Amino acid sequence: MKSPAKTPQRPTFLLVLGKSSRSFLAMTPLLLGVMGLVGLFQVLVTPEMLASLFQDNPLLDTLIGTLSGAISAGNPIVSYLIGGELVEQGISLYAVSAFILSWVTLGLIQLPAEIEVFGGRFTLYRNILSLVFTMLIAGATTLTLQLLT
Numbered sequence: 538m539k540s541p542a543k544t545p546q547r548p549t550f551l552l553v554l555g556k557s558s559r560s561f562l563a564m565t566p567l568l569l570g571v572m573g574l575v576g577l578f579q580v581l582v583t584p585e586m587l588a589s590l591f592q593d594n595p596l597l598d599t600l601i602g603t604l605s606g607a608i609s610a611g612n613p614i615v616s617y618l619i620g621g622e623l624v625e626q627g628i629s630l631y632a633v634s635a636f637i638l639s640w641v642t643l644g645l646i647q648l649p650a651e652i653e654v655f656g657g658r659f660t661l662y663r664n665i666l667s668l669v670f671t672m673l674i675a676g677a678t679t680l681t682l683q684l685l686t
Contacts (some may be wrong), residue, residue, distance in 0.1 A: 567650050575645045578609045588626045595631045595679075602632035603671050606639030606644075616640035631680060635675035642667040 590605060591598050606616070619640075620633045643664060644651070651660045 564650070564653060567653060570649075576678075578646065582609045585626075588623055588628055590627050591632050593629065595629060595676075598629045598632035599635045599672050599675050602635030602675065603639045603643070604670065606636040606641075606671075607643035607668070609640065613641045630679040631675055634678045635671055637669040639667070640673055642671060 590601050592601070616637045620637045623633045623636065624630070648660065648664075651663075655663075
């Protein structure tokens with residue numbers, strides 16, 4: 538007579554919690570470094586500095602807005618405040634919408650942490666797609682607003 542097949546045991550909650558805690562503690566120095574860099578960029582990069590980059594060319598402004606937002610990644614609420622300041626200074630909606638989108642979706646400062654957590658291949662694909670779609674959505678948003686007003 539055959540013995541019944543053993544069913545694999547599911548890990549207990551405490552075992553999973555312990556593994557997750559150890560993983561988080563191992564990543565803590567990297568996360569603290571990323572948070573520190575984001576904080577420095579939020580303090581050092583002013584709306585006036587950003588406004589001086591733009592050229593009143595929709596395509597070039599969209600590209601500059603995307604790249605400057607990707608470099609100065611941070612909290613989405615802060616991006617709306619900076620975007621409002623840029624609009625008040627006469628920067629095109631192409632640049633401002635690209636800046637806000639890339640501020641939130643791209644993040645060159647966060648790349649090391651993202652690669653550590655998700656892997657290099659996923660991070661590369663996600664950032665390339667975010668770059669392309671940020672520029673497309675910024676253009677579509679501006680054109681839509683121009684049609685509505």
